[in-house]
Amino acid sequence: MDGLYLICVTSGSGLPVFTRSVGNVKQLPFPVIGSLNAVHMFAANHEAELKSTATEDARIVWKEFHDSLVLIAVHCGNGRVVDCELERLLDRTWAAMVLLYGLEELRQIRNVERFKREIKVCHPLIDTLLRRVELPVFSDVTGAVEGVLASEATALQNFLEAFVEAADTPYGCLLSHGRLVGATAKWWDLSATELVLLSLLGLSFSPCSCRDVPIYLPDKSPTVPHRLMTFKLMAHVEVWVICGPTPSLSQLEMEIARFWVAAVDTLHQVRQIHPRNFPASIDVDNNILGFILINAATHHSVTSVDVRREGKDSGELRGRREALREFYGSVWDSQMGGPVTEEASTDVKHTITDSYTVYSSHKCYAHICGNYQIFVLFSSKIPTYAMRNVCKKTLDAFVKDKSVMI
Template sequence: MMLQDGSTQLLCLTASSGVPLFTRGAHKQLPFSVIGSLNGVHMFGSGQGAVLSCCETEGGGKVVWRVFQDSVMLIAVSGGGGGRGGAGSSSSSKEEEYHLQRLLENVWNCLVLVLGQDELVNVRNVERLKRDLRSCFCLIDQLMEEKQEGILGNLTHCADSLMPPNPVLLQETLQGFAQAADSEFGCLIVHGRIAAATEKWWRLAPQEVVLLSALMRSLSTSGSVSCDYPVFLPQGSPTVAHRLLRFQLLPGADVCVLCGPTPSLHRAESGLVGRFWTPLVEHLRDCLAVGERCLPGSVSLRPDVLALFLINRETRRSVSCVRTPTNHSHSDLPLPSKPRCWELLKLFYIFSTTRYFTQEETVCVSPEERAQRSNTDNFILGFTHQPLQCYLVTEECKSFGLQTQQHQLFLLVPLSVPTFALRTMATQTLSDIVAATGF
């Protein structure tokens, strides 16, 4: 195989001439001859009226191609065998393809977010474009590495959220802060997740909300307490830049607004941040204390819930958490580790949404992208109805998926839980969370 098992490499080339623009990912880069061959076989197919979108190598790896705006070609190459499977080789292959296709979508949107669509479509100087693309590397690497556990928005295009114990006060403060900054778009990020956002922020395209959250996480790790960053909105404003003003309120808590020429960074930092957010320091600490659990203390989960992932289908928001039961008495049945639970949660989400459940985001994408995803619907077409529940039993745990008109819930539990009890557990867990939080 060209790459080590489990590694992924991203290639970016000009679509017309195949000139390499950058590569990211695996430590050992693919030889130039291989990159040229991957581009050449795609161009040959296009010349014959065939679109080559994905193929599988003899070693179990995957290669996925995607051309954006007839200008930029992105290729994702996976070494395979990296543990993404767990439900059989065929389903593992399907899940890997889904993962790589989503990566290419995110990377393109990332390039537009940072550089703007005109810079990518109307390439006047390739060498200059190569230099400009370096400003995207930090964000691209974050999308590829997925270092922060529990951040699933890159995969789901639902905003990773945190439910604070005092949502009304935070929401009112954020609304006032955004208005004072001449903006209708404001967002409070805690531990990399959205704790509060203005109404106009939630009206942004789901991909934009996810990418802006990723950018905020990237900026917060830079060490700066504030910044003024130009951004393009891939769906709403791909050719005209907005200003993203971001301020660190406490370590792990950041607030940002999208605005026009005013106010200046200095005026917002010196005159607005302290006025609005200093009285809420203790409330922000309470919000930070919620941590990776993402749910306030008012939500009581069953002790045998290993992990959960809940999506609000209407708002395109999600919450997730992984926990280790403290009273698990079946020591002969080892539980998966916390990192493995996150991995299994992602795998089960892909397994469920590519086979059983609907994906609302398809209404927000272009006809071209919708055609790219149509292959995943073949399995669903075999049903005379819309599946609302599914479950999967593996050697590590049991998983149950539940879909209602407003929610999708994905649950991981130990093998010791009887299979017949999974539906009741999921239904009760969803009811408890919605009753306590209104999510």
């Protein structure tokens, strides 16, 4: 079984801060951690930058941040993984640490032992990033936040705007099963990194009726803290706001019933869209098992591995997610340009708009049209020549349906 280590050490001194892991792997002994840091330091002392290396059964990637901390990713096993995937994990881990601890505190570590205790606040989110194949969403690899497409979203937007105004903040969103149903304009103005990390942060939370969490915005406000307040409206449905010092959690909690009681029936209807995640008004081909649809302009996506609500067991649905993840990673990182980020390079000599892969158990097809990217998992029964046409028709169905917006 493949395993993955994520190691954090201080720059220069190489003092270990934390090690997180996933998979059937043993705890790394201190001499191994020391050696991994030492080879990186050796290269730096000789004016060389060591980014990655590979052994017979492992791939290792290093990255230093702000001359303060070095993050090391070690992938063990025979599974396919590429350097850019591990580097993306390190970047997301650093951003997660900024989100929950603050950039200034990460730059200036005065007491390592205290820092090791305090940085534990980031462990649940980091562990969520490491559990890539187990996640019910794809946003950690696509760089786009996942949403639920619902015709009721427009009506719910009015309730959201009123509640956000009462919280005296422009930042708010409504979620169903951890996916965005609606958000304010300012929420959509957050960077792709911030949108994705906030959604993954929600997956790392333990269930509760409400919470008040201090956060930093890695791109918009990495040194000034804000408060993320979340409120459970019903099972699997929450409303979030990002506020300043006021109002208090208890004050806003008292307003929940006043603002949302009239929306209960509509919220229930939206909740029922899961796990399909898009309305019945959009019909898809019977050969489609799952898909990832991304709007690169808005960093918004919708995904599904149960398009017909077939009641498949969790093992089969997980297999579909893994197949889609593998296909996305193989064609996007190596052929079609890279993850959806503001920094993604557009300096290419030509653009690949279509790619497909055929397996014995399934088939996959990717198609890009303007800002839209669609990655489709098909059953093996579909004729290979038909996949492109079905992909284009599916994309058109989503884009042209005026009752939803992606």
